[in-house]
Amino acid sequence: MSTPLLFSAFVMNTSSHILHGVWRRPDARQTEFNSLKLWVDLAKELEAGLFDVIFFADVVGLYNDFNGSYRTHVEVGLQIPRNDPAVILSALAYNTDHLGLAFTSNIVQEHPFNFARKISTLDHAAQGRIAWNIVTNPLANAAHNFGQPLTPHDERYEWAKEYDAVT
Ligand SMILES: Cc1cc2nc3c(=O)[nH]c(=O)nc-3n(C[C@H](O)[C@H](O)[C@H](O)COP(=O)(O)O)c2cc1C
Numbered sequence: 586m587s588t589p590l591l592f593s594a595f596v597m598n599t600s601s602h603i604l605h606g607v608w609r610r611p612d613a614r615q616t617e618f619n620s621l622k623l624w625v626d627l628a629k630e631l632e633a634g635l636f637d638v639i640f641f642a643d644v645v646g647l648y649n650d651f652n653g654s655y656r657t658h659v660e661v662g663l664q665i666p667r668n669d670p671a672v673i674l675s676a677l678a679y680n681t682d683h684l685g686l687a688f689t690s691n692i693v694q695e696h697p698f699n700f701a702r703k704i705s706t707l708d709h710a711a712q713g714r715i716a717w718n719i720v721t722n723p724l725a726n727a728a729h730n731f732g733q734p735l736t737p738h739d740e741r742y743e744w745a746k747e748y749d750a751v752t
Pocket residue numbers: 641642643644689691719720721722723738
């Protein structure tokens with residue numbers, strides 16, 4: 586049996602994701618990332634264009650510093666500021682019929698019980714269209730945001746297996 590080819594739009598709820606500077610195009614709307622309307626419009630357009638999924642990347646800290654400072658990252662808006670993608674998904678579900686709604690959530694950011702409750706609520710509301718991109722966290726500053734030290738790589742992945750099983 587052949588595997589179907591799926592089309593996914595790779596986005597982030599921030600001003601500048603991976604194509605830096607594209608927000609300056611007159612027809613770009615990325616600077617409206619704080620507005621729900623941008624994401625609802627985009628989800629509808631992707632669905633009309635027969636995309637299968639809108640996929641939200643997410644990170645819960647700042648990328649590694651440059652010359653000892655985060656100043657450049659902040660000045661150019663390198664994925665700063667960045668909103669929680671899960672919060673807007675029910676609006677996207679309500680305004681679409683069959684688009685898949687994928688979001689990233691890190692194992693450090695939420696207790697598994699609460700996360701399981703949230704994602705199952707979303708998935709019921711979206712009639713089975715929610716997908717979770719599970720990631721572990723490699724950034725010390727992100728771990729500190731949750732009052733934790735950075736966990737070593739292999740231990741993070743052991744933790745992720747358990748988090749996934751519990752969820
Ligand atoms: C296309 C792509 C998208 C990714 N998106 C995210 C993301 O949204 N959030 C995140 O924390 N990590 C993201 N990652 C990082 C991976 O989760 C992983 O940490 C990385 O590939 C390094 O692997 P390692 O964790 O084994 O060191 C992404 C990686 C790739 C290749």
